[in-house]
Amino acid sequence: MRIQTVGVAGCGLMGSGIAQVTAMAGHPVVVREPEARFLESGFARIEGSLAKFAEKGKITPEQKGEIRGRLKGTTSIADLAGCDLVIEAIVEDLDQKKAFFRELGGKAKPQAIFASNTSSFPIGELGEASGRPDRFLGLHFFNPVPLMKLVEVVRAAKTSEEALAPVRSFAEGIGKTPVLAKDTPGFIVNRLLVPYLVEAIRMVERGEASREDIDAAMKLGCGYPMGPIELLDYVGLDTTLAIVEGWHRRFPGEKLFEPPALLRDLVKRGQTGRKSGRGFYEWEGDRRK
Secondary structure (H helix, E strand, C coil), X not given: CCCCCEEXXXXXXXXXXXXXXXXXXXXXXXXXXXXXXXXXXXXXXXXXXXXXXXXXXXXXXXXXXHHHHCEEEECCHHHHCCCCEEEECCCCCHHHHHXXXXXXXXXXXXXXXXXXXXXXXXXXXXXXHHCCHHHEEEXXXXXXXXXXXXXXXXXXXXXXXHHHHHHHHHHHHCCCEEEEEECXXXXXXXXXXXXXXXXXXXXXXXXXXXXXXXXXXXXXXXXXXXXXXXXXXXXXXXHHHHHHHHHHHHCCCCHHHCCCHHHHHHHHCCCCEHHHCECCCEEECCEEC
């Protein structure tokens, strides 16, 4: 099977990026949001990103128009019915994802492949909800999608080779490097990254080192471009909390997955990081004060 038309469910930060890179690779893309206002904000984000690509000479003004012409917005799941591949990038809520895939499973053509961009939920569980677990897998992109080269292709127990092979080819065709992962908590990247971030919070919580010294140590000692505390603010403390809480519910005896009290407290106070203007640090837009 050759993937041509691609559906993207969700036009937020991740969904809009996925839609953009897919259209830039020449695919017709159908983007679905339940409300028109979310489509408008998502497409405005795509416009801004494409404008930056054009300013840097990476695409011509003509190519920008062609890319934009390949993107179609809709508020109806039925408009995804003709897609060869549908990538879900809606809110990170298991019940909402399951409900979406149940509805999509009854509308999409039989040979369509479904993928979820989830970073924390079991792929197999979502596949069962879709009614076609053999044609279901994880396709986990990284933020910002137009710049980050990695995508995790996650194979669940029932994912068939007939679904896996064309999706890996698709990922390569849109300029990404696919790595194959099993359906385990956090797959590859988050399984290593999240416990590292959580331990950094515990070090602050226990008073073992300051946030600034922890960040400086990992940048200068390990060559990381960003320290763990700053990275937590950048990706969102609420996002990190949602991931570790989900893992902790599934594996209650695993200490690595236990959410730190300090993390819960900051999120409860609305200090979710860069997007709220304050987390462990204070922020002005994308820049730390």
